[in-house]
Amino acid sequence: MRIVVVKDDLSLLASLLSAYAGPDIARHRLIWTLDARFARLVATTSEPMIGQMRLAWWNDALTDEGGVKGRGEPLIDAMRKLGAMPPHGLSQWLDGWEALIGEVxxxxxxxxxxxxxxxxxxxxxxxxxxxxxxxxxxxxxxxxGHIEDRTIAGRAIEMAREHMPREKPVWPKEWRPLRIAYHLARHDIEKNRCAPAGLTPALYLRLVRVALAGR
Known part of the structure; x- marks a missing residue:
């Protein structure tokens, strides 16, 4: 399986979602940028052990209470300056990316x-x-929308349907970016359709409609 990663650390979609975070926009942008960095790491890893070591480095740097590890890495420096370290859910987050290294x-x-x-x-x-x-x-x-193996892409969409919440979520106002992201995905998942590789005009219009819906 090969993941195709966008060149920019912060995609247009992530940038738009972050814009709905209000005063928390800076932290959201850093979180999305970090996620893109993890994606790039996995996409450029050919040896599982090397990939695991690289993810372990990020874990150590992002959880270093002394503020020494990772110093000089612009993203880590920015997160430290904002007081956004360590990110919540970091261990789970990294484990998820590691699940794509080697046997998927x-x-x-x-x-x-x-x-x-x-x-x-x-x-x-x-x-x-x-x-x-x-x-x-x-x-x-x-x-x-970011893997070349279309068989796995199809399996991902089928599995996504199984993971959708069974109950109707009640989204707090501060989770507006997450609500928008989920509903963008739900629209395609329910139609058994893979995500676009980038921000298409249709996806952008759907994002605006979901944002305005307020639920």
């Missing part, structure tokens, strides 16, 4: 990357189970 574990990836990323964006660990499910569904949808 889509379930582990979905719950790890999706649940960890949504925890990081929410800024807390005690999130409801439905938000982890929403994150897992979103992560599988996102993966389906």
């Amino acid at each position: 574990d889509l379930h582990g990836y979905a719950e790890g990357r999706g649940g960890g990323l949504f925890r990081a964006l929410a800024g807390r660990d005690d999130i409801p189970a439905w938000l982890v499910q929403a994150g897992a569904a979103w992560a599988l949808w996102d993966l389906s």
